[in-house]
Amino acid sequence: MTSWPGQPVTVVAPATSANLGPGFDSLGLALSLYDTVQARVAESGVAVRVTGMGADQADRPDRQLVIRAMRAGFAATGGQPPGITVSCRNDVPQGFGLGSSAAAIVAGLLAARALAAGRAAAAEPADVLPDAEVLRLACDMEGHPDNVAACLAGGLIITFDTAAGLGVARLEPLPALAPVVCTPATPVATKTARKALPEQVPHADAAANSARAALLIAALTGRPDLLLAGTEDFLHQRYRAATMPETAALVTALRAAGIPAVVSGAGPSVLALTVADRPGDAAEVARIAGLAGGPWRVLPLRVDVEGARVLGG
Numbered sequence: 001m002t003s004w005p006g007q008p009v010t011v012v013a014p015a016t017s018a019n020l021g022p023g024f025d026s027l028g029l030a031l032s033l034y035d036t037v038q039a040r041v042a043e044s045g046v047a048v049r050v051t052g053m054g055a056d057q058a059d060r061p062d063r064q065l066v067i068r069a070m071r072a073g074f075a076a077t078g079g080q081p082p083g084i085t086v087s088c089r090n091d092v093p094q095g096f097g098l099g100s101s102a103a104a105i106v107a108g109l110l111a112a113r114a115l116a117a118g119r120a121a122a123a124e125p126a127d128v129l130p131d132a133e134v135l136r137l138a139c140d141m142e143g144h145p146d147n148v149a150a151c152l153a154g155g156l157i158i159t160f161d162t163a164a165g166l167g168v169a170r171l172e173p174l175p176a177l178a179p180v181v182c183t184p185a186t187p188v189a190t191k192t193a194r195k196a197l198p199e200q201v202p203h204a205d206a207a208a209n210s211a212r213a214a215l216l217i218a219a220l221t222g223r224p225d226l227l228l229a230g231t232e233d234f235l236h237q238r239y240r241a242a243t244m245p246e247t248a249a250l251v252t253a254l255r256a257a258g259i260p261a262v263v264s265g266a267g268p269s270v271l272a273l274t275v276a277d278r279p280g281d282a283a284e285v286a287r288i289a290g291l292a293g294g295p296w297r298v299l300p301l302r303v304d305v306e307g308a309r310v311l312g313g
């Protein structure tokens, strides 16, 4: 074991949209909107500087999510450093269904792993903590796998449970896929949205949902003509509509115009999956959002295909 590196590491972690309609708690898509974390080992104490989203939230440094993730990462790689200094530049809005908690957790874990790899003089960060362990730690902290898996892998992911642990299938979505995110003014905590879900759903709804989830994978990987049908959900959006009526109204208005739209994660953002040569583009989404009432921020994005990464080696 050598000494802790003096140099900082920089990690970028993408926003993610989970569920995508019928893929409740199993589908995730990484988006080209990022949190950037620069972290270094300090002589003592914990210092956190935040610009952008969440800069006005005054978490105690040791409770801050990036720091908690770094602590978990250091614990899994041989021990804590004497101090940590972190600087966060956040573009992912927090509490809007765009995976900000997953981005913070993944960024913290990857930063800690990169610093620990420097200390161990490891050839690769994965030598001190395999990718599967990073995923497992991230899932433990986040409580569900879809956002963290998409944040780590990029692209389109399907998560599933196996006897041996969490499985992740990563797929390459259509290159022409152009996600447009609509964000309202007020956030909704994931916990609030989860409470609105029933314990049981009718079998007919579960069957209909399976068909749509299967269609959605076909649509996202090669059949954009199936996107509108493939984004219809029977498991969660209707139950949450009352907790976010403006979101439900915008999804309905976009879908009525032939644009495949879903609630992003637990909401309240709306994700429209536009594709060149299919109905609707970012301008049309913005026009419909403008008519839907309430101030919507409309962000035309791309799919992030790389996933979270440490910059500059």
Ligand SMILES: Nc1ncnc2c1ncn2[C@@H]1O[C@H](COP(=O)(O)OP(=O)(O)OP(=O)(O)O)[C@@H](O)[C@H]1O
Binding pocket: 016, 018, 035, 054, 064, 065, 066, 088, 090, 093, 094, 095, 096, 097, 098, 099, 100, 101, 102, 103, 104, 147, 188, 189, 190, 191, 264, 265, 266, 267
């Ligand atoms: N970059 C960040 N740095 C520190 N804490 C963060 C960061 N991003 C999110 N958080 C914490 O996570 C909370 C938001 O998590 P929550 O899961 O409710 O929303 P989300 O992750 O933005 O959306 P969703 O999980 O529905 O996709 C924030 O209130 C904050 O406490």
Ligand SMILES: [Mg+2]
Binding pocket: 099, 100, 101, 102, 147, 190
């Ligand atoms: Mg979250």
